[in-house]
Amino acid sequence: GNSVTQMEGPVTLSEEAFLTINCTYTATGYPSLFWYVQYPGEGLQLLLKATKADDKGSNKGFEATYRKETTSFHLEKGSVQVSDSAVYFCALRAGANSKLTFGKGITLSVRP
Amino acid sequence: DAGVIQSPRHEVTEMGQEVTLRCKPISGHDYLFWYRQTMMRGLELLIYFNNNVPIDDSGMPEDRFSAKMPNASFSTLKIQPSEPRDSAVYFCASSFGKNTGELFFGEGSRLTVL
Numbered sequence: 001g002n003s004v005t006q007m008e009g010p011v012t013l014s015e016e017a018f019l020t021i022n023c024t025y026t027a028t029g030y031p032s033l034f035w036y037v038q039y040p041g042e043g044l045q046l047l048l049k050a051t052k053a054d055d056k057g058s059n060k061g062f063e064a065t066y067r068k069e070t071t072s073f074h075l076e077k078g079s080v081q082v083s084d085s086a087v088y089f090c091a092l093r094a095g096a097n098s099k100l101t102f103g104k105g106i107t108l109s110v111r112p
Numbered sequence: 113d114a115g116v117i118q119s120p121r122h123e124v125t126e127m128g129q130e131v132t133l134r135c136k137p138i139s140g141h142d143y144l145f146w147y148r149q150t151m152m153r154g155l156e157l158l159i160y161f162n163n164n165v166p167i168d169d170s171g172m173p174e175d176r177f178s179a180k181m182p183n184a185s186f187s188t189l190k191i192q193p194s195e196p197r198d199s200a201v202y203f204c205a206s207s208f209g210k211n212t213g214e215l216f217f218g219e220g221s222r223l224t225v226l
Contacts, residue, residue: 032213043116043203043217044155089155093213099145099168100213104154 002027002101004090009106013080021075021106023064023090031094033057033066033073038087038105047075047088082110114138116218118204124224130192133221135204136185145215146179146189147203155203161187162210194225 007022025031032051036044048057053068062077073090090103117136125131137144145160159169164181172179176195181187191198201222205215 034213036215041219043205043219044215045217046214049213091213099157099160100215101157102155 002031002092002094004092004101004103006090006103006106010109011106012109012111014111015082016079017110019075019077019080019084019108021088021090021108023073023075023103025071025073025090025092027071027092027094029094030068031092033064034091034093034100035062035064035073035075036089036091036102038089040086044089080108080110082112084108085110116204116206116216118202118218118221120221121219122222122224124226125194126226127195128193129225130190131194131198131223131225133189133202133204133223135187135189135218137187137204137206138208138216139185141206141208141216142184143207143210144181144187145205145207146187147205147217149201149203149220150199158189191223194223196225199223199225 003026005024034049035047037047038044048059050057050066053066056065064073064075087105087107089105091100093100119134142163146158148156158171159179161181179189201220203217203220205217207215
């Protein structure tokens with residue numbers, strides 16, 4: 001079946017630090033890959049996506065590249081801000097159905 | 113623009129009581145999803161609908177859970193009877209089209225069963 005594995009958290013960084021959050025997946029066929037973000041007290045919202053191998057998704061300074069050879073979709077940001085503190089979820093959609101499979105999420109805290 | 117609207121935002125109830133969670137999806141969206149979020153299990157898909165028809169309810173934990181979508185603008189998730197292990201945040205999400213992968217989530221309903 002389809003699955004998404006995220007690195008264990010939580011992650012605490014100082015403002016302006018470099019961020020990498022690892023995500024690997026298992027899927028049949030060629031999935032689409034997503035990063036969602038959940039700010040405190042809110043629902044999830046789409047951060048970025050990539051639909052085929054070697055695609056790079058980007059938004060708000062975050063980037064992730066769809067690596068088929070390593071089945072990975074790591075999230076990166078060059079300089080994090082306090083406002084980036086949130087829970088980040090990696091997800092995939094594969095096959096003919098519309099449902100997303102989410103990873104467990106990782107909490108990022110950014111200190112001033 | 114109104115997003116996905118869920119109610120209630122918080123519910124505290126006692127074991128054995130019936131709980132009904134409500135969701136209004138974004139107008140024009142044809143898919144609706146119910147998720148449950150807990151610390152232990154993360155985000156789990158319970159059920160989803162397409163054009164008001166349940167497509168996949170394999171994530172519904174047991175017969176105590178039921179979901180309906182009587183029309184395109186309203187859905188309910190009911191738990192009867194509720195148990196303490198049902199305590200979680202329940203999210204409703206909607207989307208348009210089959211292949212976008214972009215779900216729009218409500219703010220969630222936090223359920224505590226004592």
